[in-house]
Amino acid sequence: MAQSLHLKAVGANEVDTSLLNSLDYQQTFNDFNSLEIEVNSIANSLTHLGYLESKFVHLNKENDSSFVAKYILGDRYLRARIHFDRSFNPKIIKLISNTITDDYFEVEVNSLEASLKTLNAEIANTGDPFSTLQLTNIKKEEGVLYADLKIVEQQQRTIDTIIVKGYEKFPKSYVKRYLKIKSKQVFNLNTIREKTEVLENLQFAAQIKDPEVLFTKDSTLLYIYLEKLKSNTFDGFLGFGTNTETDKLEFDGYLNLNLVNNLNYGESLRLVYKSDESEQKTFDVKTKLPYLLGSPIGMQLGLNIFKKDSSFVTTTQFAKLDYQFDSKNSMALGINTQASTNLLDNPILTINDFKSTFYNLSYNHTRPQRYDKLFPVNFLFDISGGMGKRTIENIGQSQTKFELNTFKIVNLNLRNSFYGQVSASVLNSDTYVENELFRFGGINSIRGFEENSLTANLYAVFNTEYRYRVSNSLYVNSIVDLAYYENQLLDIRSKLIGLGFGFGILTQAGLFKLNYSNGSSENQAIKLSNSKIHISLSATF
Structure with a gap:
């Protein structure tokens, strides 16, 4: 069995020896090489503590297994005063020192090495990754270390080429506009890493590892590692309830198809077909x-056709130009046109043929909830307003319209959360016709009511859910919905409530949700026969 070796460190006097013992150095070793490494480590520790003049004197062997290392400590220096010239950026010095003047800063000697490393890293982030710092004209007076700080600069680096690996067809416009990474941009790896983190907000791509850089003699190549995600969704629900007039079971439902980035352009197409139980x-x-064409401007186009049994059909078209400020914020300016036709053989006063044109301004803020497949969006704020004119039989009527949709998830802990959503719309006009009013009610507004069964020129819906996450793929929730609406055409002002419960489960086919809810208006008793069950499945492919 090999014999253990023992080390003892001593100073020039008892005080110095006591200080060496306080370093808590290693004293027992299996071989002489490890012992020598510890002897050098003790010398480095003394320097870091401010004993800048300390010296290792010798290593004496007392017997076959015991060695004594002797050191001279000298004076201790606690503070370092480092002078710099005006070309040095004083902002980064604030990261390491609280004592700063126009031409010097002070730090503790035991943190000097770490402070210089921090400064060097910040200088590298400004586009000069090969720069180094040097201390020159070093002096020691009355316990203070004096030195001049010198930057040995190399040629500033800029990004010359951006290479996407893994998903080579990733839209180049998203690198430039969404990530805001461009060629000839000053190289800063930390900033680049921060920018690529917003990829988590995208539906169709994800980062598989941190970006890397390759330096050659005259160029800088940036590598971004991505993978393409399945982002198309197919969503539908089936609802059924008892018709209070016929006492028969009636069904309603819809199909919602979202196609995202199939052309590797970042484009999206949403198609919805809905058939309601009220023959809508x-x-x-x-x-x-x-x-568009690599610019920060995008375009949105839409067409909506709504048919109310044999009463009327309304066609709505819109076009918008939007500007994406960053990954979370955008603004759009657009035009919206409507044309409605009365289908009744015997016309009534509340339904009329009309045409309208609105000019709209909207703002959208979306904040994702990372790594959460059940609830991928944590906060949404979408608001729009418009001014327009409606024409009936060549008689014009000025109108304004405002719409708001916002929701927020408050995570109480890993399993419990609270969801709140507000949806509101206002149409201001001197006169109204039925076929221009907002329609709401059902699974996507106030639950417990038939789909689009309520009409209003003003309404506000407050949806709430308390959610309990049973596992990463299953949750249960309560349903408490409140609403207020006005229909000046019928002189109605009413408050509504919807109560119920539901659950959602993430399956291989997609997210399956079931909600049971019952709705009633004020001064109306809740009837179980009015209950609604809504089933939906959102599949990703």
Whole structure:
């Protein structure tokens, strides 16, 4: 069995020896090489503590297994005063020192090495990754270390080439406009890493590892590693309830198809077909084309056709130009036109043929909830307002319209959360016709009511859910919905409430949700026969 070696460190006097013992150095070793490494480590520790004049004197062997290392400590220096010239950026010095003047800063000697490393890293982030710092004209007076700080600069680096690996067809406009990474941009790896983190907000791509850089003699190549994600969704629900007039079971439902980035352009297409239990049919198609010709401007187009049994049909078209400020904020300016036709053989006063044109301004803020497949969006704020004119039989009527949709998830802990959503719309006009009013009610507004069964020129809906996450793929939730609406055409002002419960489960086919809810208006008793069950499945492919 090999014999252990022992080390003892001593100073020039008892005080110095006591200080060496306080370093808590290693004293037992399996071989002489490890012992020598510790002897050098003790010398480095003394320097870091401010004993800048300390010296290792010798290593004496007392017997076959014991060694004594002797050191001279000298004076201790606690503070370092480092002078710099005016070309040095004083802002980064604030990261390491609280004592700063126009031409010097002070730090503790034991943190000097770490402070210089921090400064060097910040200088590298400004586009000069090969720069180094040097201390010159070093002096020691009365316990203070004096030195001049010198930057040995290399040629500033800029990004010359951006290479996407893994998903080579990733839209180039998203690198430039969404990530805001461009060629000839000053190289800063930390900033680049921060910018690529916003990829988590995209539906169709994800970062698989941190970006890397390759330096050659005269160029800088940036590598971004991505993968393409399945982002198309197919969503539908089936609802059924008892008709209070016929006592028969009635069904309603819709199909919602979202196609995202199939052309590797970042584009999206949404197609909705809905058939309601009140013989209402809706066809809705919207498309979004981001970063037209590589510019920060995008375009949105849409068509909506709504048919109310045999009463009327309304066609709505819109076009918008949007500007994406960053990954979370955008603003759009657009035009919206409507044309409605009365289908009744015997016309009534509340339904009329009309045409209208609105000019709209909207703002959208979206904040994702990372790594959460059940609830991918944490906060949404979408607001729009418009001014326009409606024409009936060549008689014009000025109108204004405001719409708001916002929701927020408050995470109480890993399992419990609270969801709140507000949806509101206002149409201001001197006169109204039924076929221009807002329609709401059902699974996507106030639950417990038939789909689009309520009409209003003003309404506000407050949806709430308390959610308990049973696992990463299953949750249960309560339903408490409140609403207020006005219909000046029928002189109605009413408050509504919807109560119920539901659950959602993430399956291989997609997110399956079931909600049971019951709705009633004020001064109306809740009847179980009015309950609604809504089933939906959102599949990703």
